[in-house]
Amino acid sequence: MTKIPITTTVNGTVHTLEIAPHQTLLELLREGLGLTGTKCGCEIGECGACTVLLDGEPVNSCLVLAPQIDGRNVSTVEGLMRANATDPLQDAFMDHDAVHCGFCTPGMLMSARALLAEDAHPDEASIRTAISGNLCRCTGYVQIIEAIKHVKP
Numbered sequence: 001m002t003k004i005p006i007t008t009t010v011n012g013t014v015h016t017l018e019i020a021p022h023q024t025l026l027e028l029l030r031e032g033l034g035l036t037g038t039k040c041g042c043e044i045g046e047c048g049a050c051t052v053l054l055d056g057e058p059v060n061s062c063l064v065l066a067p068q069i070d071g072r073n074v075s076t077v078e079g080l081m082r083a084n085a086t087d088p089l090q091d092a093f094m095d096h097d098a099v100h101c102g103f104c105t106p107g108m109l110m111s112a113r114a115l116l117a118e119d120a121h122p123d124e125a126s127i128r129t130a131i132s133g134n135l136c137r138c139t140g141y142v143q144i145i146e147a148i149k150h151v152k153p
């Protein structure tokens with residue numbers, strides 16, 4: 001099969017890759033780059049478990065073809081850590097018991113990170129809208145919303 005050459009930046013690291021044209025970004029991250037923090041739930045754009053940031057915008061990585069990330073910046077949950085320190089958003093999730101089984105957490109964090117990049121003090125309606133594409137099977141929404149509300153700068 002013909003492979004497509006791409007150059008992409010993932011969590012600040014430049015990767016030059018040859019990929020199958022039908023490969024999804026989710027597959028590339030998990031299987032190609034070993035970034036298994038991004039979760040695979042439905043693979044049809046319904047659950048949000050696979051949410052990553054593409055040029056700062058949240059996307060369902062199961063619906064993005066890997067060739068589409070050529071020349072672009074991808075951020076995953078692994079990229080939230082800086083110098084072995086957790087992101088304040090991750091700290092807030094822990095402080096507010098917003099992680100139960102944890103399957104939705106990486107996607108929730110990335111959707112919330114995108115929101116906080118635009119609005120450091122979002123109201124509850126904005127938070128609910130930002131995570132409306134992220135399903136939590138443990139139904140921990142109250143704690144998740146509280147965590148996002150109380151992120152320390």
Ligand code: FES
Pocket residue numbers: 039040041042043044045046047048049050051060061062063
């Ligand atoms: S795995 Fe992508 S939205 Fe569910």
Ligand code: FES
Pocket residue numbers: 098099100101102103104105135136137138139140
């Ligand atoms: S913490 Fe289990 S799915 Fe959200």
